[in-house]
Amino acid sequence: MKIVDVLKADADYAFGEVEKALDGVTQAQAWAVLPNLGPDYLHTDGCIHGLVHHLAGMKKMHASTCFRDSEFRWRDLYAFTQTIEPNWEKALQFLQEAHRYWMESWAHLTDEELEDIRPTNWSSDRSALEIIRIANQHDSYHAGQIAVLRYGVSETEELPPSIADDILKYCRELKHW
Amino acid sequence: MSIDPSCLSYVYMGWDGYQTSLTLAIESLSDEQLSVRTSPEMRSVREVVLHIADGRIDWFRRIDAPDSQRLQHQINTRLHPPTTGRELADWLRETWQVIEKTLAQWTVDDLPVTFEHRYQNKTYNVSRQWVIWRIMAHDIHHGGQLSELLAMQGIFPLELTLLGGHLTEPEVVS
Numbered sequence: 001m002k003i004v005d006v007l008k009a010d011a012d013y014a015f016g017e018v019e020k021a022l023d024g025v026t027q028a029q030a031w032a033v034l035p036n037l038g039p040d041y042l043h044t045d046g047c048i049h050g051l052v053h054h055l056a057g058m059k060k061m062h063a064s065t066c067f068r069d070s071e072f073r074w075r076d077l078y079a080f081t082q083t084i085e086p087n088w089e090k091a092l093q094f095l096q097e098a099h100r101y102w103m104e105s106w107a108h109l110t111d112e113e114l115e116d117i118r119p120t121n122w123s124s125d126r127s128a129l130e131i132i133r134i135a136n137q138h139d140s141y142h143a144g145q146i147a148v149l150r151y152g153v154s155e156t157e158e159l160p161p162s163i164a165d166d167i168l169k170y171c172r173e174l175k176h177w
Numbered sequence: 178m179s180i181d182p183s184c185l186s187y188v189y190m191g192w193d194g195y196q197t198s199l200t201l202a203i204e205s206l207s208d209e210q211l212s213v214r215t216s217p218e219m220r221s222v223r224e225v226v227l228h229i230a231d232g233r234i235d236w237f238r239r240i241d242a243p244d245s246q247r248l249q250h251q252i253n254t255r256l257h258p259p260t261t262g263r264e265l266a267d268w269l270r271e272t273w274q275v276i277e278k279t280l281a282q283w284t285v286d287d288l289p290v291t292f293e294h295r296y297q298n299k300t301y302n303v304s305r306q307w308v309i310w311r312i313m314a315h316d317i318h319h320g321g322q323l324s325e326l327l328a329m330q331g332i333f334p335l336e337l338t339l340l341g342g343h344l345t346e347p348e349v350v351s
Binding site for chain 1: 182189190191195215216286288306317318320323324325326328329
């Protein structure tokens with residue numbers, strides 16, 4: 001069995017977890033923020049809407065920076081996010097589109113190419129294998145958070161915290177802005 | 178590269194770091210903190226941790242992973258499940274040994290081996306690849322749940338939350 005095929009199967013499973021956790025979540029649930037008692041948490045402000053944008057944005061930035069010569073940059077993500085938030089259906093569509101973009105970005109790799117060192121959008125360069133593994137794990141982790149949030153929050157009509165504002169705040173000074 | 182790229186320890190590198198994140202996150206929690214849940218039908222912190230650890234053995238025994246039958250017997254015969262933070266952390270460590278040995282001893286060529294699994298009146302052909310990924314994802318998925326259950330209480334474990342435990346491999350800074 002090729003390692004790259006193992007990673008593809010893992011990626012399908014992990015994204016399936018995200019889809020399962022999101023199944024049936026309403027906009028009113030997705031907007032509701034679970035009050036936590038500490039600092040800003042992973043720049044998602046503790047709501048499902050924020051997590052979906054976080055997952056989608058990560059997939060776009062990972063794919064672009066690591067495998068597509070930075071054709072899509074943080075500033076593009078900022079501009080795009082402004083056009084769709086806080087609409088919940090559009091956030092879900094963005095997640096699906098971002099997942100396709102991510103999977104296509106490394107579908108052609110061979111096992112040997114998994115050891116190639118690639119740039120990343122968040123830290124120092126890493127091997128392609130590490131980057132893909134991290135992305136798969138990222139889906140599983142946040143799927144778990146979504147599963148808790150959907151039962152831990154009430155519904156609300158109050159607008160969620162702006163993701164675009166977070167991108168501007170945390171990513172404007174990054175190399176791939 | 179110091180290990181064979183086909184070895185599962187290489188393919189799933191970083192899982193060991195996540196195991197550490199989980200263990201450190203819950204080891205010193207009080208009984209009250211371990212009892213928190215978001216709603217009556219959801220698992221408490223304690224139940225999530227036990228579910229992670231027992232789930233590892235429940236699935237790894239099906240692929241006949243090293244030492245898994247012994248730990249399954251331990252689960253089947255125990256009078257009381259681990260309860261305190263310390264006991265739960267120890268149980269996570271003990272069940273991790275099964276995973277660690279499996280990853281060290283098996284390669285990607287071992288992954289296509291399948292077994293039949295009966296579930297809800299259907300028979301599935303389940304591969305070792307599916308089981309191993311499922312359990313790693315299971316660890317991480319429920320680790321994500323723990324991060325939220327702890328954040329609700331104002332608890333932010335260094336590795337699992339603040340260092341981005343979801344990435345499993347903290348960035349090297351020097």
